[in-house]
Amino acid sequence: MNRYKMKASTRTIYGDAKVLDIREVGRPNLKEDEVLVRIHAATVNRTDVALLRGYPLIMRFFSGLRKPRLSITGTDFAGEIIEAGKHVTRFSVGERVWGFHDQGLQSHATYMRIPEKGNIESIPDGVEFSIAVASAEAAHYAINILNKITLEKGQQAMVHGATGAIGSACVQLLRANGLEVSATCRGEHAQIVHGLGADHTIDYTQEDFTRAPGSYDLVIDSVGKSTFNACKRILHKDGTYISSELGPGAQNLFFALSTPVLGGKKVIFPFPSNIKSSLSKMNALLTKGIFNPLIDRTYPLSEISSAFTYVASGQKIGNVLIADFS
Ligand SMILES: NC(=O)c1ccc[n+]([C@@H]2O[C@H](COP(=O)([O-])OP(=O)(O)OC[C@H]3O[C@@H](n4cnc5c(N)ncnc54)[C@H](OP(=O)(O)O)[C@@H]3O)[C@@H](O)[C@H]2O)c1
Numbered sequence: 001m002n003r004y005k006m007k008a009s010t011r012t013i014y015g016d017a018k019v020l021d022i023r024e025v026g027r028p029n030l031k032e033d034e035v036l037v038r039i040h041a042a043t044v045n046r047t048d049v050a051l052l053r054g055y056p057l058i059m060r061f062f063s064g065l066r067k068p069r070l071s072i073t074g075t076d077f078a079g080e081i082i083e084a085g086k087h088v089t090r091f092s093v094g095e096r097v098w099g100f101h102d103q104g105l106q107s108h109a110t111y112m113r114i115p116e117k118g119n120i121e122s123i124p125d126g127v128e129f130s131i132a133v134a135s136a137e138a139a140h141y142a143i144n145i146l147n148k149i150t151l152e153k154g155q156q157a158m159v160h161g162a163t164g165a166i167g168s169a170c171v172q173l174l175r176a177n178g179l180e181v182s183a184t185c186r187g188e189h190a191q192i193v194h195g196l197g198a199d200h201t202i203d204y205t206q207e208d209f210t211r212a213p214g215s216y217d218l219v220i221d222s223v224g225k226s227t228f229n230a231c232k233r234i235l236h237k238d239g240t241y242i243s244s245e246l247g248p249g250a251q252n253l254f255f256a257l258s259t260p261v262l263g264g265k266k267v268i269f270p271f272p273s274n275i276k277s278s279l280s281k282m283n284a285l286l287t288k289g290i291f292n293p294l295i296d297r298t299y300p301l302s303e304i305s306s307a308f309t310y311v312a313s314g315q316k317i318g319n320v321l322i323a324d325f326s
Pocket residue numbers: 045046047138141160161162163164165166167184185186187189204222223224225244245270272311314315316317318
């Protein structure tokens with residue numbers, strides 16, 4: 001391939017995986033405050049799927065109202081800096097870096113550019129590209145959920161959907177904070193979820209976790225399949241319910257405004273916040289070996305539409321990676 005060209009997963013309209021096209025496009029031109037990264041690994045995650053579809057519609061205010069603003073897909077990356085703009089001081093050529101941006105980074109490509117002040121961090125020594133990138137999108141949302149509450153050692157937490165990318169990160173982070181963790185998953189995944197640190201598992205295909213014995217300080221629905229009303233009966237009197245989704249009729253937003261004022265059991269909505277801070281926190285956990293992301297399938301860039309279709313099915317186990325960009 002021409003050295004000024006690269007392969008990329010592109011699209012011109014919103015839609016499902018069929019709108020994707022692997023094309024040879026021009027390598028990005030670098031601005032003076034940017035670095036050029038050769039991508040070694042990226043994920044296809046639920047944020048990528050939402051940006052591909054342009055749904056929920058509210059996201060089109062930043063992703064493009066009628067058509068996508070960014071033609072190349074991809075929200076996270078791990079790779080190596082191969083060029084740095086002349087005003088770049090934080091990073092140097094050869095450095096291993098990773099990052100995430102929920103509005104898109106165009107990382108499903110051989111190369112991408114990013115400002116040095118963007119959501120980019122060095123990868124700690126000894127941490128593989130695949131591990132770093134699988135600790136980006138979902139771990140950020142998990143941190144974002146847990147940041148909204150004061151966690152205390154010995155508290156009891158329930159994670160619904162613990163094999164998902166966000167759920168599996170929540171289980172690990174809750175255990176790292178000393179909580180006793182119960183979790184739901186399909187029966188055949190119980191061993192995986194215990195391996196993440198869960199103390200107890202419930203097979204959600206056999207038993208309704210909101211009717212099972214046990215009560216909790218915190219219920220996290222990481223896949224947005226339950227409701228606050230159904231979970232009330234398993235929450236302690238001042239327990240907290242957090243879902244990764246808005247819920248039927250966006251009720252979780254309404255409850256998040258009303259329940260903290262009323263007192264007692266409450267809903268908190270995890271509005272996304274500081275991504276850079278999540279990356280730094282994950283770097284600290286990866287360095288200490290406290291976090292080990294769950295990785296499911298790995299695809300080459302040439303098969304990215306299959307990766308998108310699998311992720312959109314809502315049945316992936318943890319993270320789906322793209323690892324061959326040739
Ligand atoms: N609020 C935000 O800013 C934000 C950002 C990103 C994503 N999200 C949302 O967060 C959710 C989770 O994302 P993710 O990437 O973590 O999900 P994911 O990895 O796609 O979750 C897949 C897992 O969900 C489990 N699952 C599927 N249906 C279930 C059900 N009815 N009950 C319990 N578990 C079920 C499956 O577990 P088993 O295989 O064990 O059955 C599967 O492993 C998505 O709905 C996504 O749209 C929200």
